[in-house]
Amino acid sequence: MDMKAGKKLGTRERYALMTRDLEWRTTYQPMDKVFPCMSYEGIKIHDWNDWEDPFRLTMDVYWKYQAEKEKKLYAIIDAFNQNNGHLGVTDARYINTLKLFIQSIPPLEQMAARGFTNVSRQMAGGGARIACLLQAVDEIRHFQTQIHSISNYNKYYNGLHGFVGQQSRLWYLSERKSFFDDAITAGPFEFMVAIGFAFEYVLTNLVFVPYVSGAAYNGDMAAMAFGFSAQSDEARHMTLGLECIKFMLEQDPDNVPIVQRWIDKWTWRGARVLGGIGMMMDYMLPKRIMSFKEAWEIYFEENGGALFNDLARYGIRPPKCYAQTVAEKEHISHQAWLGFYQKSQAMSAHAWLPTPEEMDWLSSKYPNTFDKYYRPRFELFREMARSGEPFDNHTLSMNCQVCQATIHYTEPDDPTTLCLRETDHQGEKYHFCSDHCREIFEYEPEKYVQAWIPTHQALQGNCFEPGVDPSAPDFDAKAALFDYWGIRDGRDNGDFEGSEDQRNFSAWRKLATQN
Amino acid sequence: MAVRALGDYEFPPRDALGNFKGRQLLYVFWEKHLLFSRPMALALDPALRFSDVLAQHVVPAYRRHPDFPRIDWSQVRWIRSGAPWTPDPDKSLADNGLRHKDLIRMVTPGLDGLDGLGG
Numbered sequence: 001m002d003m004k005a006g007k008k009l010g011t012r013e014r015y016a017l018m019t020r021d022l023e024w025r026t027t028y029q030p031m032d033k034v035f036p037c038m039s040y041e042g043i044k045i046h047d048w049n050d051w052e053d054p055f056r057l058t059m060d061v062y063w064k065y066q067a068e069k070e071k072k073l074y075a076i077i078d079a080f081n082q083n084n085g086h087l088g089v090t091d092a093r094y095i096n097t098l099k100l101f102i103q104s105i106p107p108l109e110q111m112a113a114r115g116f117t118n119v120s121r122q123m124a125g126g127g128a129r130i131a132c133l134l135q136a137v138d139e140i141r142h143f144q145t146q147i148h149s150i151s152n153y154n155k156y157y158n159g160l161h162g163f164v165g166q167q168s169r170l171w172y173l174s175e176r177k178s179f180f181d182d183a184i185t186a187g188p189f190e191f192m193v194a195i196g197f198a199f200e201y202v203l204t205n206l207v208f209v210p211y212v213s214g215a216a217y218n219g220d221m222a223a224m225a226f227g228f229s230a231q232s233d234e235a236r237h238m239t240l241g242l243e244c245i246k247f248m249l250e251q252d253p254d255n256v257p258i259v260q261r262w263i264d265k266w267t268w269r270g271a272r273v274l275g276g277i278g279m280m281m282d283y284m285l286p287k288r289i290m291s292f293k294e295a296w297e298i299y300f301e302e303n304g305g306a307l308f309n310d311l312a313r314y315g316i317r318p319p320k321c322y323a324q325t326v327a328e329k330e331h332i333s334h335q336a337w338l339g340f341y342q343k344s345q346a347m348s349a350h351a352w353l354p355t356p357e358e359m360d361w362l363s364s365k366y367p368n369t370f371d372k373y374y375r376p377r378f379e380l381f382r383e384m385a386r387s388g389e390p391f392d393n394h395t396l397s398m399n400c401q402v403c404q405a406t407i408h409y410t411e412p413d414d415p416t417t418l419c420l421r422e423t424d425h426q427g428e429k430y431h432f433c434s435d436h437c438r439e440i441f442e443y444e445p446e447k448y449v450q451a452w453i454p455t456h457q458a459l460q461g462n463c464f465e466p467g468v469d470p471s472a473p474d475f476d477a478k479a480a481l482f483d484y485w486g487i488r489d490g491r492d493n494g495d496f497e498g499s500e501d502q503r504n505f506s507a508w509r510k511l512a513t514q515n
Numbered sequence: 516m517a518v519r520a521l522g523d524y525e526f527p528p529r530d531a532l533g534n535f536k537g538r539q540l541l542y543v544f545w546e547k548h549l550l551f552s553r554p555m556a557l558a559l560d561p562a563l564r565f566s567d568v569l570a571q572h573v574v575p576a577y578r579r580h581p582d583f584p585r586i587d588w589s590q591v592r593w594i595r596s597g598a599p600w601t602p603d604p605d606k607s608l609a610d611n612g613l614r615h616k617d618l619i620r621m622v623t624p625g626l627d628g629l630d631g632l633g634g
Contacts (some may be wrong), residue, residue, distance in 0.1 A: 038520055044588050187519070244584055260534040339552035376629040377550050384579065395555035395576050398542050398618075408553040416633025418554075420618065422596060429616040431542070444518045456530045459540070459558040 005063040007339050015350050023048075023126035035124040040313040043259075044252035047087055048125030054239035055131070062134055066141065068227045073145060076225040079415050081152040090218040090286040090506035091443040092157070093496055097128035097284045098150050098223065099159045099349040101211060104144045104176045111180040113139035115191050122188040128247075131240050134194075138233040142226075149226040149472050155309040156508075157501050159348045159493075162486030166348060166373070169463070170485050171397065171454035172340070178404040178451065183266075185447070187247060190262050196241030198266035202307065204234060204272050205299040209289065210281045242307075244307045261443075267319035268436040271300075271328075272403040278333030279340065282362065283354060291365035321436050327412040330366055334374040339408045341381065342393035350496035373415055390495060395453045401430045401436035402448050409433055425449065483500045523542040532615040541568070541608065542618040545577055547627040548593070550634050554618060565611055566604035593618040612621070 009017070022201050038045065079085075089095065113136045120132035154160040167173050183194035205422060212227030248255045278292030290294075308318040337351070344351035354362065362370045384391045395408045411419045421432040425445045432438040440449045457463050461470055464480045482489050491500055518524045532539060539561050541558075544554035557572055577583055593600045595617055602619075604610045628634040 009523075033612070035519065040520065040521055075526065156541065185609055325537075333548070335552065338549075342552060367522050372630075373634060374631075377634045380550065380581070380629065380634075391579065393551060394578070395572075398554040398556045406553050408549075410549070416628065418544060418546075420554075420620075421546070426528075428531065429614065431616070433620060446518045446526065450526050451529065453530065455556045456540070459538075459556065460530075460534050461536065 004077055008489070011056060015053070015058055018060075019130040020053075020060040020283070031124065031437075037122040037188050037374065038124050041189050041258065042250055043189045043255050045248075048127070048250055050250065051125050052125040052243060054128045054263075056133060056234050059134075059253075062137070066137075068234075069417055070141075070145075074223050077149050077152075077222050084135070084508075085219075085221055086153055086156055087505070088219045088288060091349070092501050093284065093352060094218045094251060094286050094350075094499065095153055095157050095221065095505075096159070096349045096496070097211070097280050098153055098220070100159075100280065100284075101165050101223075102147065102150045102160055103163045103170065103348065104173050105482070106143045106163065108176060108180050109139045109143040109146065112195055113137075113143065115180070115184040116171060119188045119191055120183065120409045124198070128244065131243075135233075135240060138230075138237070139434060142230050142233070145226050145229060149222040150224065153365075158491045159350070159501075161292075162348060166486050169454075170487075171458075172343075172406070174399070174404045174452070174454050175276065175406075176273055178402075179269055182269065182447075189244075189258075192244040193259060193262035194266040194269075196237070197245050198263065198270050200237040201241040202267055202300070202304050203270040203274060204238065205303065207277060207297070208234065209295060210277050210285075213289045214281070214285045217289055218285060222292055241471070249311075249316065251392070261318055263316065263442070264320040265430040265440050265443075266438075267320040268325075268434075269403055271321060271325045271403050272400075272437075275332045275336045275405065278329075282333040282365075283337040283358075287489070288361065291362075292333045293329045293366060296325070298466060301326065301421070304479065324412045324434070328409065330369040330465065331373075331415055334362075334366070334370065334410055335408050335410065338374070338377055339397075339406055342391055343397065344494050345392050345394075346485070346487070346493065348351050348485070350499050350501065351496060352496040353378055353385065354460070366421065369394040376459070385495070385497075396458065398431065399453045399455060400433035400437050401451055401453070402432060402450040403441045404451065404453065405433055407431065407433045410440045442493075458471045520623040522561050529582065530616070533617075535615075539608065540615070540617075541613060542616070543568075543573055543576075543621065544618065545621045545623070547623075547633045548577070548580055548582065550580055551577065553629040559608060559614075561629075562607045564605060564607055565602045568608070573625070582623065582628065585626060590624050592622040592624070594622060 082112050091267045116132045116136035116139060120129045120136060123132060167177055183191050188193060212224055215223035215227060248259050281292045341351045359375055380392050400407055401408055408419060411417045419434055421435060421438045422436055422441060423430055430441060460479060463484045465483055467481050497500055535558055538558040539558055540595060540629045542554040555576055593602060
């Protein structure tokens with residue numbers, strides 16, 4: 001048989017044929033019935049052909065590219081694990097950052113995958129659909145590779161075993177969970193601003209740098225390799241988020257105020273989630289990368305500032321919360337860690353007091369605030385611990401109705417006064433951590449009155465395993481709650497000083513380095 | 516504003532009084548004492564006397580602060596929803612007019628935390 005090979009297709013042609021060319025106008029059903037979520041948020045799209053593909057990637061190229069990255073990643077993870085790499089980390093306190101990571105981030109990646117799968121179905125334009133679909137697959141891959149790169153630690157250390165159930169049960173994880181729950185229950189365009197833009201573009205470096213550079217600085221090659229393997233995906237996610245915002249803004253001037261409100265809302269919600277990251281950067285990494293304040297200045301004020309300047313031509317201004325986040329950068333990591341330390345009995349991770357050297361580092365990084373406000377509190381806690389009765393705040397915490405953060409941040413202009421806000425809605429009182437969260441509530445109260453606030457759920461008696469009878473004579477409320485949380489009292493929780501993790505790490509490291 | 520949605524969007528509030536099995540929520544915070552990083556959340560019998568709330572919950576939670584022994588309880592003031600509020604210690608929560616999910620802030624004049632700086 002006489003075969004004639006045709007001319008090989010160029011990237012652009014291949015991309016057009018395999019993505020945009022798959023679009024069609026429906027004939028049996030009207031388009032708005034096939035894509036029912038395209039208009040109710042108020043966003044007006046006139047022509048999907050104006051969508052600029054932020055990257056040209058077809059599914060076959062995607063598989064090939066990702067498979068190569070996987071091979072490298074798993075080779076590194078295997079080598080690290082086989083060589084007992086966990087004993088090479090700076091010190092066992094570092095592993096607690098991995099506990100907080102695995103308890104919250106992989107489940108959120110999965111929620112991101114669900115969200116992008118939904119949006120890739122709902123978007124009426126082919127270019128947006130394929131880009132969101134590829135991102136959904138990325139997110140599933142991140143979910144898997146994060147678990148694989150951290151799971152080896154679960155063989156040796158406490159507190160990593162229960163992340164699947166803990167994410168929707170543990171009091172301190174609800175803040176991050178509620179961020180994604182809020183996003184995936186929004187419409188497709190708001191989801192793209194929430195995750196695609198605010199999270200992936202404006203704030204991603206403030207998550208990526210602490211965890212991935214934190215892993216590198218602290219000798220954790222497994223977590224570092226995961227981060228690098230995700231990096232090229234993240235670059236794609238950023239460009240998709242930005243393209244989607246620009247597309248909405250260019251399609252119709254009526255979209256501008258809607259997008260602005262979403263930018264205000266989601267930048268603030270993101271900033272609140274990052275309080276926990278700040279705490280990790282300043283207190284949990286034994287070898288620190290930079291202070292949270294410095295990171296905020298580089299990645300939010302400088303990079304974010306440039307981005308908002310760029311968007312000014314569309315009539316977009318910087319998010320309303322901008323000034324407050326700048327005022328708070330000298331405070332929130334300290335306030336968050338003080339809160340964690342005094343509630344470490346109820347955590348599936350350890351907390352600890354900073355050493356004198358670490359406090360000196362904090363003084364140098366926070367010359368305006370650390371010695372004045374925060375050092376005296378840590379020193380008093382240190383004194384209490386020395387006296388044999390460390391401080392344990394046995395009371396239950398109060399959460400913001402919107403961001404679900406523990407209400408422990410101060411007034412933006414007064415670090416001696418706790419910031420508390422409230423409002424009444426249909427005869428019921430609601431509390432918030434800030435003006436911004438109250439404003440988010442007041443715009444859509446019907447959404448946030450349903451919030452699953454961990455403390456309230458525990459007090460309603462909803463935080464026990466099925467079959468537990470709180471009226472039984474031998475009922476032990478604390479033990480029942482710990483069962484529900486998946487915390488093994490005395491092993492997973494409490495102060496790092498004197499913990500099983502601390503003892504084991506030290507003993508194993510000795511075995512590995514001495515006879 | 517109301518939620519924009521494709522269909523009806525009405526759900527009962529998850530923390531309505533009726534869900535707390537006869538108890539009501541009360542949040543308490545000691546102003547300028549951020550050593551205790553956040554307010555405490557309590558679920559209490561509305562018939563409980565206010566003095567018992569202090570004895571059973573507030574004192575045990577705050578007793579370890581160096582300012583605590585210096586509190587002059589006759590001078591303590593309270594703030595509820597941004598306005599001064601004067602409880603009668605011998606009356607119940609309900610008779611003191613405390614509603615479900617009220618937050619009360621305890622002010623101790625002259626005692627402003629560690630070094631007088633809110634700690």
